[in-house]
Amino acid sequence: METAKKTQLSEILPEEKFKEIENVFRKHFQLGLETTDINGKEIKQVCSCDCHPAFCRVVRNSATGLKRCNKERRRSLKIAIETGQSYISLCHAGIVLVCVPVMDKDKALGGMFFGKCLWEPATKILVEDIRKCLKNIRIDEKKLAASIHKLPIIHGRKIHKAAEFLFDLLYEVAGLDPRVIRWRRQRAEQQSQIGGVIQERKKLGAEWQYPLESERELLGKVKIGDRTGAKEILNSILGTILFHNPGDIGILKARLLELLSILSRAAVEGGVDIDVMLEKNLTFVNKVMQINNQQDLCAWISTALNEFIELVYSSQDAKKITQVRPAINYIDANYDKPVTLAEIARACHLSVSRLAHIFKEQMGITIIDYLTSVRIKRAKQLLLATEQNCTEVCFQVGYNNQSYFTRTFKELVGVTPRQFRVGNRRKEKVYVPM
Numbered sequence: 001m002e003t004a005k006k007t008q009l010s011e012i013l014p015e016e017k018f019k020e021i022e023n024v025f026r027k028h029f030q031l032g033l034e035t036t037d038i039n040g041k042e043i044k045q046v047c048s049c050d051c052h053p054a055f056c057r058v059v060r061n062s063a064t065g066l067k068r069c070n071k072e073r074r075r076s077l078k079i080a081i082e083t084g085q086s087y088i089s090l091c092h093a094g095i096v097l098v099c100v101p102v103m104d105k106d107k108a109l110g111g112m113f114f115g116k117c118l119w120e121p122a123t124k125i126l127v128e129d130i131r132k133c134l135k136n137i138r139i140d141e142k143k144l145a146a147s148i149h150k151l152p153i154i155h156g157r158k159i160h161k162a163a164e165f166l167f168d169l170l171y172e173v174a175g176l177d178p179r180v181i182r183w184r185r186q187r188a189e190q191q192s193q194i195g196g197v198i199q200e201r202k203k204l205g206a207e208w209q210y211p212l213e214s215e216r217e218l219l220g221k222v223k224i225g226d227r228t229g230a231k232e233i234l235n236s237i238l239g240t241i242l243f244h245n246p247g248d249i250g251i252l253k254a255r256l257l258e259l260l261s262i263l264s265r266a267a268v269e270g271g272v273d274i275d276v277m278l279e280k281n282l283t284f285v286n287k288v289m290q291i292n293n294q295q296d297l298c299a300w301i302s303t304a305l306n307e308f309i310e311l312v313y314s315s316q317d318a319k320k321i322t323q324v325r326p327a328i329n330y331i332d333a334n335y336d337k338p339v340t341l342a343e344i345a346r347a348c349h350l351s352v353s354r355l356a357h358i359f360k361e362q363m364g365i366t367i368i369d370y371l372t373s374v375r376i377k378r379a380k381q382l383l384l385a386t387e388q389n390c391t392e393v394c395f396q397v398g399y400n401n402q403s404y405f406t407r408t409f410k411e412l413v414g415v416t417p418r419q420f421r422v423g424n425r426r427k428e429k430v431y432v433p434m
Contacts, residue, residue, distance in 0.1 A: 008109060009037060009043065009046075009102065009110050010043065010045070010046070010111040012104060012109065012174055012176065013035065013046055013102070013174050015045055015046060017173050017174055018035065018045075018046040020173050021033070021166075021169055021170055021173050021174075021258075022048055023166070024169055025046075025114075025166055025169060026163075028162075028165060029112045029114075029117075029154075029158075029162045029165070030152070031115070031117070031152070031154075031162070032047075032048030032049070032050040032051040032114065033047065033048050033051060033112055033113070033114050033166075034047050034048070034051035034111060034113040034114070035047055035054070035102075035110070035111070035112050036073055036077070036110050036111050037109070037110045038077070038108055038109060038110050039074065040070055040071075040073030040074040040077055040111075041052075041070075042111070042338065048061055051113075051116075051152065052116070053116050053147070053151060053152075054143075054146075054147040054150050055093075055095065055116070055144075055147035055148060055150065055151050056069070056093075056116055056141050056145050056320065057147075058140065058147050059093050059137065059144075061139075062137045062138050064136065064137045064138070065093075065134070065137045065139070067090045068093075068137070069091070069092070069093075071092070072091045072092050072253070073099075073111070073113065076089060076097060076099035076111065076113070077099055077101065077108075077110070077111045079099075080099045080100065080101040080111060081101045081103065081108045081111075083188040083401065083409060084101070084187070084188060084297050085167075086098055086099065086100045086163035086164070086166070086167055087099045087101075088115070088159060088163060091241055091274065092133060093130065093133050093134055094129055094130040094133040094134075095115070095116055095117065095118060095130070095151060096115040096116070096117050096118065096119060096154070096159060097113060097115045097116060098113065098114050098115040098159065098162070098163050098166075099111045099112070099113050100112045100113075100114075100163065100166050100170060102170065102174075102176070103176065104176050105177045109128055111353075111419075112166065112170060114162065114166065114341050115154075116151070117151055117152040117153065117154045117159075118148075118151050118152070118153050118154075119153075119154070119155060119156055119159075120153065120155075122148050122151070127145065130144075130148060131144070144294060144408065149292060153324065156193065158347075179308055182248070185300075187299040190231075190235055190298055190299055190302055191295055191298070192234050193232075193235040193237075193239070194238050194239040194242060194298060196239070197235065197236050197238075197239025197240065197243070198239050198242060198243045199276055208251075211360065212325065213373075214225075214233050214237050214240075215237065215262060216223060216258075216364075217233050217268075217373070218230060218233045218234060218237065218262075218263075218266075219262065219263075219265075219266040219364065220266075220363045220365070220370070222263055222266040222267060222308055223234060227306065227309050230305055230309065231302060234259075234301065234302060234305055235298075235302075237259070238298050238301070241255050242294070247294070249292060249294060251295070252294060252297055253288055253289070253297065254290055256301050257285065257288060258302075258303065259301060260281060260284050260285065260288070261281075261302075263282075263304070263305065263308050264277050264281050264308070266308070267308045267311055269272050269362075269364070272308075272311045276311065276411070277311070280307065280311070280334060281417055282430060284304050287304075288300070298429050323348055323350060323355070323358055324348075324355075324359055324362045325356055326347045326348045326349075326364065327345075327347065327348050327355060327359060327367065329347075330343070330344050330347040330348075330369075331344065331367075331370060331371050332374060335371060335374045335375050335378065335397065335398050336375075336378075336394075336396060336397055336398045338396065338398065338400070339371060341355075341356070341367060341368075344367060347400075360422075372408060373412070374414070375398050375399065376397075376399040376408065376409055376413065378396075378397045378408060379393050379394075379396075379397045379405075379417065380413070381422065382396055382397070383417055383420055383421040383424075384421065384424055390402065390405075390406070390417045390418055390421075393417065394406075394417075405417070
């Protein structure tokens with residue numbers, strides 16, 4: 001079985017293609033490449049002659065050191081394949097190791113490793129840390145010390161750049177299909193964002209309350225085709241749902257079906273033909289019922305969101321959406337300053353009356369209401385994340401009158417800014433930020 005996997009990788013990545021990848025990568029980053037099969041076993045014909053620097057050769061000269069290196073390869077491979085992206089870590093010996101997963105569609109074939117360097121110069125402290133990592137391995141101390149100082153020094157930003165560069169280079173030259181691995185990468189990133197929301201909810205000790213305000217914001221983002229903003233809000237909603245119902249697939253499916261209905265309505269209001277939307281919805285509903293994995297369900301609703309936004313882009317109202325977007329961008333960038341309708345209209349190259357009409361039609365709320373929602377949302381964040389007093393927060397989010405700020409905040413949130421802050425810092429009674 002192992003031989004078959006190795007042969008398949010060799011067929012997809014023959015020596016001539018590897019040489020092409022190696023030459024381009026070395027030209028940009030002066031580093032060798034090590035290719036392994038799915039079990040982390042080195043495939044010598046598709047490895048650089050210098051893939052193991054002197055330091056690695058010293059460590060691998062010990063049976064224990066070699067065993068640890070092989071274990072490290074398997075661990076890095078597993079994480080890279082599961083997350084669908086390059087995995088950067090400090091190996092068991094304390095130096096930088098990067099693994100780029102090699103996959104063809106959904107089949108994992110192996111990995112391409114590079115790095116074997118230091119983030120920073122080899123100071124006495126760093127050398128001592130490396131020695132501690134290797135304390136249970138029998139190694140020639142003089143050779144080890146000399147080899148540490150020969151390791152290349154590559155700072156973090158350049159390592160990340162190299163990882164992205166090699167990923168794109170490998171998949172292009174080898175002709176591999178990156179769609180599945182990109183799906184896994186997106187799923188991993190989404191789960192990270194959702195996890196952040198859940199941790200924040202735990203920290204606040206928040207009681208359950210469905211995020212209706214976030215849902216309204218999501219509708220607005222779909223209508224104007226704001227992909228990034230829509231995904232952030234969607235992940236926040238998913239995090240809130242999963243915080244209240246951890247591991248309950250049935251509840252998650254029910255909530256996703258509700259979201260589908262809401263997103264469909266937003267797409268139709270954004271100009272998508274109702275018949276097209278109904279046909280899409282049927283496909284989406286069937287898909288929801290077939291998936292029984294929490295991570296895949298979350299990733300799938302994100303994919304569905306993309307399709308809704310694409311439909312909105314191609315609808316007959318796309319021109320109006322394009323006209324509204326500069327207003328959204330202007331408000332998001334300038335909410336903390338005095339903002340007038342005339343200034344927003346100028347950013348859109350429209351008259352105030354025309355912009356007001358299109359904005360209300362596309363977003364479902366007035367420009368002033370949207371500006372107010374942005375300011376109050378930011379005020380909530382400042383009240384929870386900083387020690388600024390309410391007056392300072394008031395001016396920080398664009399208001400110049402504390403009484404008006406307090407009144408507006410209470411109308412939208414239900415409590416005063418001070419009550420909101422105190423309530424969210426007590427476990428016994430919590431007002432949940434939307």
